[in-house]
Each structure stands twice: as structure tokens, then as C-alpha cells.
Amino acid sequence: MVNNIYKDLKGKVAIVTGARRGMGKTHALKLAQVGCKVVVSDISEEDCQKVVDEIEKSGGEGLALKCDVSKKKEVEEMVKKTVEKFGKVDILVNNAGIAQFKPFLEMTEEEWDKTLDINLKGYFLCAQTCAREMAKQKSGVIINIASVAMGQVGVGFPNLVHYCASKGGIVGMTEASALELAPLGIRVNAISPGVIETPMIDPIKKDPEQEKAILARILLGRVGKPEEVSNLVLFLASAASSYMTGSDVVIDGGWLAG
Ligand code: NAP
Numbered sequence: 001m002v003n004n005i006y007k008d009l010k011g012k013v014a015i016v017t018g019a020r021r022g023m024g025k026t027h028a029l030k031l032a033q034v035g036c037k038v039v040v041s042d043i044s045e046e047d048c049q050k051v052v053d054e055i056e057k058s059g060g061e062g063l064a065l066k067c068d069v070s071k072k073k074e075v076e077e078m079v080k081k082t083v084e085k086f087g088k089v090d091i092l093v094n095n096a097g098i099a100q101f102k103p104f105l106e107m108t109e110e111e112w113d114k115t116l117d118i119n120l121k122g123y124f125l126c127a128q129t130c131a132r133e134m135a136k137q138k139s140g141v142i143i144n145i146a147s148v149a150m151g152q153v154g155v156g157f158p159n160l161v162h163y164c165a166s167k168g169g170i171v172g173m174t175e176a177s178a179l180e181l182a183p184l185g186i187r188v189n190a191i192s193p194g195v196i197e198t199p200m201i202d203p204i205k206k207d208p209e210q211e212k213a214i215l216a217r218i219l220l221g222r223v224g225k226p227e228e229v230s231n232l233v234l235f236l237a238s239a240a241s242s243y244m245t246g247s248d249v250v251i252d253g254g255w256l257a258g
Helices: 022-033 045-057 072-086 109-137 161-184 199-205 208-217 226-237
Strands: 013-016 037-042 061-066 091-094 140-145 186-193 248-251
Touching (some): 013 022, 013 072, 022 045, 022 226, 037 072, 045 061, 061 072, 091 109, 161 186, 186 226, 226 248
Parallel strands (some): 013 091, 037 061
């Protein structure tokens, strides 16, 4: 039955990073709605607990964990606590990210390092640590949230050189890790959203000219909603996408086509 498309997700254990707000939060809520046990992780455990409270109010199961994805020890602790509580890890949504706007000529080494540490090294640390668990059960799914800012698709983002470099790196990492993890039963895919309505795009909204120029190119004439990306997360997490690995799926309202 069509409405049972995600029934295999019931009882699966999913970790979502950067899930206290924005898209990470909606990914966590949607995964819980279809029956996943969801680890909601972010820098602020208090905010994560609020998301878990929401999950539990709707009859789901969750666990709030503080984890700075750029710190190996915290990532290992997050995965350890997940296994202690739920016994395994089936799904990782690598979502935590920052976008700190800065002109290229003024960007400092520290700003470059911070962005790459969170947006790229953080994805590596979480993927590697979770994949080691997934390999034990010979199954798992890793979803890496990249961006249309990943390069080579005809859109440029001013003042975000470090961010764009990190997103391009995520797509490369997705392909290469898919190759090594396929024999272990682990699928790895990326999602590249266009502009999505979250606090991350506040700087764009404060610049009406940039906002207008972006909207003019989006065929659907609006920015995306976090839930629309979460629908794709569900698809890639579930057996409905069982023949997909190493892919990067663009979800942009037709921006790249426009
Ligand atoms: P968001 O609302 O800013 O959410 C990102 C979350 O990640 C925040 O809660 C943030 O916490 C957290 N975070 C930051 N550094 C972290 C760290 N070191 N460890 C753990 N968590 C950390 O942004 P969003 O738009 O939902 O972004 C989610 C993902 O989608 C990001 O990877 C982003 O690059 C990507 N994306 C967004 C768009 C868009 O238009 N919104 C488009 C394409 C791709 P703090 O608030 O405390 O920093």
C-alpha cells in the first residue's frame, strides 16, 4: 500500500545532528512520526530535550544528547549513549552546519577552520563512528545534508567560500564512502537543498536585493519548507530508496533549472 511506504522505518534507531531547530528538528520529528526512535543531538541539550518532549507527546521515543560534531570525543559519546539506550544505530542524518557570511578577502584562517571543522570534519566523524556500529549488523543508512552551494551546478554564493568548500567536500565524501560501505550493507546518499526557510537564511532575508534575485530564479517562486526536505530524508532512510547509494539529490524548487 502506498501509505505504508515507510513501514520498514518502524523501530529503526536514527541519529539527527544539529536537530534543536531548523531542518534537523523537522527531520527528527518526521522520523519519529513513522516510528523511528530518534536521537536528537545538538550543542544545546536543553533545546534537544524540547524536541524530544514533542516526540514523546505524540507517542514516539527519543533521546536528547549534547554533541558538538567537530569534537571526536563528543561524537563517540553520542554514539555510545545511543547504543546503550536503543541497542543499535540504523540511520544517521548528518545535518549540523553553520553558514557565517564573510567576504573572501577578509576571511580568517580561524573562520575557515571553524566552518570546515563543523561542516565537513563533523560529518566524517559522525559517519565513521556510526558506520562502525552499522557494520556490525551489516545494514545502515547515512544521509549527508549538502547544499546547492556544493559547486559545479551554476550558482555562486558570495561571502560563503568556506561554506561552499565544505558542501562540495560533503558530496565527494558521500560518493567515496558509499563505495567503501556498500559491501558492509550501508547506503550513503546526500541531499542538496536550495534555499529553505530556517534561521540560517536570515542574512539573505535581510538583503532584499539578494532575496529578490534568488526568488526570481526559483521556478516554484518561493523558498522551501523544512518539512519538504524531511520528506526526502524519509525516502532516503527507508527501503523505498533501496537501490540508491552514492547519490546527491537536489531539492531546490527548480532553482538550478531556472
Ligand atoms: P539552522 O537552523 O542554523 O540549524 C543548524 C543547527 O546545527 C543549529 O541548531 C546549530 O546550532 C547546529 N550546530 C551548529 N554547529 C554545531 C556543532 N558544532 N555541533 C552540533 N550542532 C551544531 O540551519 P538549517 O538551515 O536547518 O541547516 C541544516 C543543514 O542544512 C545545514 O547543514 C545547512 O548547511 C544545510 N542547508 C541549509 C539550507 C537553507 O537554506 N536553510 C540550504 C542548504 C543546505 P547553533 O544554532 O547553536 O549554531
